[in-house]
Structures are given as C-alpha cells and as structure tokens.
Amino acid sequence: MASKTSKKEKRDEAAATAVASMPFLVKLLEDHRDALSKEFKSAMTSLEAKLDFVQETVTDHGNRLTSLEATRGYGSQPRTGGKSIFASVEDATSFLETLQGNTSESWTREEQ
Numbered sequence: 001m002a003s004k005t006s007k008k009e010k011r012d013e014a015a016a017t018a019v020a021s022m023p024f025l026v027k028l029l030e031d032h033r034d035a036l037s038k039e040f041k042s043a044m045t046s047l048e049a050k051l052d053f054v055q056e057t058v059t060d061h062g063n064r065l066t067s068l069e070a071t072r073g074y075g076s077q078p079r080t081g082g083k084s085i086f087a088s089v090e091d092a093t094s095f096l097e098t099l100q101g102n103t104s105e106s107w108t109r110e111e112q
Contacts, residue, residue, distance in 0.1 A: 085092075
C-alpha cells in the first residue's frame with residue numbers, strides 16, 4: 001500500500017509543480033519572444049542599411065557611367081569639344097594593326 005500512496009503523492013507533486021511552474025514558463029516564453037523580436041528588428045535594420053548602401057552604390061555607378069558616356073560621346077548626348085585622333089575607322093584599324101605588330105621590345109628601341 002505504501003507504494004500506491006507514494007505513486008499518488010508523486011502524481012500530486014508533479015501536478016503541483018506543473019501548475020506552479022506555469023507562470024514561470026509563461027514568463028520565460030514572453031522573455032524569449034521579446035528577445036527574438038529585438039533580434040529580428042536589429043537584423044532587419046542591418047539589412048535595410050545594407051540595401052540602402054547597395055542602392056546608393058548602383059545609382060552612383062549609373063551616374064558615373066552616364067557621365068563617362070557623355071564625355072566620350074558613346075551615350076545619347078553628342079560629344080562636344082575635343083578632336084578625334086583618327087579621321088576614319090580605317091585609320092584607327094590600321095593604327096591598331098601596327099600596334100599589334102610591335103612588341104614591347106620594339107617600342108623601347110624606337111623610343112631610344
């Protein structure tokens with residue numbers, strides 16, 4: 001009989017412990033939820049800052065490309081000022097062919 005009483009007492013103790021620890025568990029879960037919420041907000045803020053940086057970089061690079069294209073006459077805006085080195089495409093092609101025929105050694109010999 002003693003074993004039956006001890007089993008019943010153990011069940012009563014377990015139930016009392018579960019009831020007594022319920023507020024503790026609720027508090028623990030609320031604290032955990034708050035910590036997760038803060039961590040999530042921090043991660044989102046960091047990601048938003050990185051996204052803003054990437055967007056600014058892309059915009060800046062786009063502006064630089066537009067400026068370079070306008071300066072070199074490759075964009076939609078016509079080139080203003082400056083003279084062309086070559087009178088025609090054929091002149092440029094022959095110049096490049098000449099460069100390809102020369103090695104770095106021949107350039108140094110010609111310069112001296």
